[in-house]
Amino acid sequence: MTPGADAWVFDTGPLRHFALSGWLGVLKFLAGGRPVLMPDVVERELRRQTEEVRAVGQVLDADWIHVFSSSDPSYMAKFAGYARRLVADGKNEGECGVLAMGATFGSEMVIDDSTPREVAETEGLRVTATVPILCDAIRAKQLTLSMVEHVADELLANEYYLPFGPGGFRRHVLEHGLLDYDETT
Numbered sequence: 001m002t003p004g005a006d007a008w009v010f011d012t013g014p015l016r017h018f019a020l021s022g023w024l025g026v027l028k029f030l031a032g033g034r035p036v037l038m039p040d041v042v043e044r045e046l047r048r049q050t051e052e053v054r055a056v057g058q059v060l061d062a063d064w065i066h067v068f069s070s071s072d073p074s075y076m077a078k079f080a081g082y083a084r085r086l087v088a089d090g091k092n093e094g095e096c097g098v099l100a101m102g103a104t105f106g107s108e109m110v111i112d113d114s115t116p117r118e119v120a121e122t123e124g125l126r127v128t129a130t131v132p133i134l135c136d137a138i139r140a141k142q143l144t145l146s147m148v149e150h151v152a153d154e155l156l157a158n159e160y161y162l163p164f165g166p167g168g169f170r171r172h173v174l175e176h177g178l179l180d181y182d183e184t185t
Contacts, residue, residue, distance in 0.1 A: 017160035039097025040069040
């Protein structure tokens with residue numbers, strides 16, 4: 001499947017931790033009819049992780065998440081450029097694949113790691129993260145604030161980094177202008 005501008009392209013972290021927390025179905029629901037993809041390097045990272053954490057296998061088994069693999073020269077050149085900038089000790093390859101897909105196809109990338117997200121923003125690429133996706137779901141009345149607070153706390157309980165601690169979702173999004181007070185009541 002070739003990604004388009006309407007696709008969400010996920011990095012390893014969000015997929016892994018939504019699966020660990022038992023909330024992968026929430027991502028499917030929020031995607032609606034939007035294509036959801038991951039580059040083959042993210043698939044490889046997840047496959048390695050299933051040896052230690054079986055719940056991660058749910059991502060690989062999800063028929064609504066498609067794996068993107070390409071030898072397209074423009075994609076490969078973008079990947080190589082990001083790899084030169086970001087890969088250290090075998091880390092950040094997934095982010096390089098996600099960035100290359102966003103740069104090549106205009107897809108919206110879902111990346112929580114700050115450095116690759118900053119690279120995307122600097123280059124004017126469409127990038128989002130877990131917290132903004134959850135805020136959009138509240139605004140669209142797809143999820144309630146209390147449900148999103150529970151999802152965020154579950155992600156934190158499974159050692160996912162979010163920019164707040166347990167019970168801190170509401171305060172964080174209000175203080176940073178990610179939701180208006182009216183949207184949280």
